[in-house]
Amino acid sequence: MAQTGISAAVAPAHSKSTITLTTNQLEDIISQALIRDGNASSSSTLSVLPGKLSSWLLDSACCNHMTPYPSFFSHTSSARHAPNIHTANGSTMLVRSIGTVSTSKLSIFDVFHVPQLSYNLLSVGQLAELGYRIILDYYGCVVQDPRTGQELGTGRRIGRLFEISSLRLPATGVSAATSSSPSLSLWHSRLGHASSSRVQQLVSRGLLGPVSKDNFDCVSCQLGKQPALPFQNNESMSTGIFDLIHSDIWGPSPINSIGGSHYFVVFVDDYSRYSWVFLMCTRDELLNIYRNFANMVKTQFSKTIKVFRSDNARELTQHAFEHILYSHGTVHQFSCPGTSQQNGRAERKLRHILDTVRALLLSSKVLVPFWGEAVLTTTHAINRIPSPTISNQTSYERLFGSPPQYQHLRSFGSACFVILQPHEHNKLEPRSCLCCFLGYGETKKGYRCYDPITHRLRISRHVVSWEHSLFTEVSQFRPSFSPFSLSDLFPGVSTPSPELFPPSPEVSTSIPQTESSDHSFGSSSDETPHSSSESPAPAPSEDPAPATTLRRFSRDLGVSTSSATPIYFDNRSAIQIARNDVFHERTKHIEIDCHLIRHHLLQGSLQLISVSSHDQLADIFTKSHPTGRFRDLVSKLQLVSHPPP
Structure with missing residues (x-):
């Protein structure tokens, strides 16, 4: 324990009496004698504050309270974990010990003993960390407890320095401030797990009162709020063609292309941005497509693909x-x-x-199944458009070294006329056919045009384009999506009449035949009239008529019909009745129908085959079905829905 009451004897020369003063009293007398007026400059202020005096100066750049005098300490402890003190001139001072300073005017805690120091320093930051308010003005300084408003210490201004005259901090100041003041983590929880920056903003504005600062990491916020990291826009580019190839697969398409494709894969060269697109019916075709593409690069450009970049598609990760x-x-x-x-x-x-494919299909009014041709045409055009990412060059020029030609380009979906081959017409028939322009030949120097009559894709160089006219506006073979009406079958008939639709099902009325040609095919001598049934019959009474009619029509055209025409039924009873020549009482109303079917069975022109109800495709035309069954039948019949033009 250091002594604080050391006495000093002072006696005048002419007197033998002695005046006894304590050390503190002696220091106060010397300090008051040397201190000048408060308006003196800061340089003169330092000169009148000797290092061994008891003056304590406020210092905002000081990290901790510190003093060079060990006699001030009433209690000390080891400074094993204390940091080194770095001064403004770059020198380093060591902390000898840490303790409590307690005098008649000063009571502070956690003070560093630094023997090399020349002055007693009070850290502004340490006082603020304890939650105290430090007020500095022209007249002096005040240390205040913001919770109670009590002044804990005062000081005076000496030039540009502030000297603490008295300061007594509560013995429980640090612990009390910590225990009574809510922490940042507590306010973070109270404010609904607000971000720490928002809580700090409220603390700095003094709206939350005294808050003890603590470093915390909220695991709940990390688990519940963690966003995806931002992606940096990488502008790097490879230094040569085929150093890096980007690839991705698109599909499946909701509608098959006209060639049956469901997918397409794109290969993009990183250096030139040139793109190759390949249509695929299944994703398994990717293996052969890439093999051929790599061989093409090696043969045509004498290059080898160095890096292939893609996603984790199943086809790209296979062995x-x-x-x-x-x-x-x-x-x-x-x-x-x-x-x-x-x-x-x-x-x-x-x-x-x-995006370009959708624009082409909408502007040309071409049906959606032609999306595959639109993809190929779009890629052909994009490779010839300048791009700012490659200094406003075209991908074609950057890959091949020469600018592309544009004279061969035509408008997608426009009307065009393709010259026919000599064997496709005679001397009196048209020499060309109207087609829809769809794109450019890949391996042939010609145009790809769709012929709606033969449903063929013609590739020809003898093409005359009407680019200002759409094919759908010129062609007479546009599909009709209007509701089917009775007048489509019988011209001049718009409403049912008693002659065509008798009110009683027992009465059979013949309908006059309406022909649209100048002669009829086939003879009607083989036809056998048969009556309709008043209730559904188990025998296939209506199926043989179309089948036999088509056989006679084919025979008139010279087509061989030697084999029997198969007819599929899911009713085994009906098949047995047709094959059994024994008369059944319950089939009186279809007696003629049975004889008719037996007649064709004996002749070998018809063949009745039994199928399960699940495999009967004709059910889609005779009854309603659940969604799954309906889609299954549509898929088996290979029906395609075409939107209206």
Whole structure:
């Protein structure tokens, strides 16, 4: 324990009496004698504050209270974990010990003993950390407890310095401030797990009162609020063609293309941004497509693909595909699962292609099944459009080294006339046919045009285009989506009449035949009249008539009909009745029908085959079905829905 009451004897020369003063009293007398007026400059202030005096100066740059005098301490402890003190001139001072300073005018805690120091310093930051308010003005300084408003210490201004005259901090100041003041983590919880920056903003404005600062990490916020990290726009580019290939697969398409494709894959060269698109019926075709593409690059450009970048599609991660890459020395780079943005260049290329395809289909009024041809035509055009990412060059020029030609380009979906081959017409028939322009030949120097009459895709160089006229506006073979009416079958008849539709089902009325040609095919001598049934019969009474009529029509055209025509039924009883010549009492009303069917069975022109109800495709025309069964029948019949033009 250091002594604080050391006495000093002072006696005048002419007197033998002695005046005894304590150390504190002596220091106060010397300090008051040396202190000048408060308006003195800061340089003169330092000169009148000797280092061994008891003056304590406020210092905002000081990290901790510190003093060079060990006699001030009433209690000390080891400074094993205390930091070193770095001064403004770059020197370092060591902390000898840490303790409590308690005098008649000063009572502070957690003070560093620094023997090399020349002055007693009070840290503004340490007082603020304890939650105290420090007020500095022209007249002096005040240390205040913001909770109670009590002044804990005062000081005076000496030039540009502030000297603490008295300061007595409560013995429980630190612990009381910590225990009574809510922490930042508590306010974070009270405010509904608000972000720490928002809580700090409220603390700095003094709206939350005294808050003890603590460093906290909220696991709940991390689990519940963690966002995806932002993606940086990577503007890097490879230094040569085929150094890096981006790839992605699109599909399946909701509607099959005219060629039966459901998917397409795109390959994008990173250096030139040139794109190759290949249509696919199934995703399994990707293996052969890439093999042919890599061989084409090696043969045509004498290059080998160095890096192939794609997503984690199943077809791209199979052993067979990896073996092809390994055999060519190609490095396969994948994007992280669920992070398609890392394959951004291929994704953006797909978006560019699909946006253009939609615009082409809408502007040309071409049916949606032609989307595959629109994809190929779009890619052909995009490769010839300048791009700002490659210094406003075209991908074609950057890949092949020469600017592309534009004279061969035509409007998608426009009307065009394709010259017919000599064997397709005679000298009196038209020499060309009206077609729809769909694109450009890939391996042939010609145009791809769709012939609506033969449903063929013609590739020819002898094409005359009407680019200002759409094919759907010129062609007479547009599909009709208007509701079917009775007048379509019988011209001049718009409403049912008693002659055509008798009110009683027992009465059979013949309908006059209406012909649209100048002669009729086939003879009616083989036809056997038969009556209708008043109730559904188990025998196939209506099926043989169309079948036999088509056989006679084919025979008149010279088509061989030697084999029997199969007719599928899911009713075994009806088949047995047709084959059994024994008269059944319950089939009186279809007696003629049975004889008619037996007649064709004996002649070998018809063949009745039993199928299960599940495999009976004709059910879609005779009864209603659930959604799943209906879609199954549509798929088996290969029906395609065409939207109206």
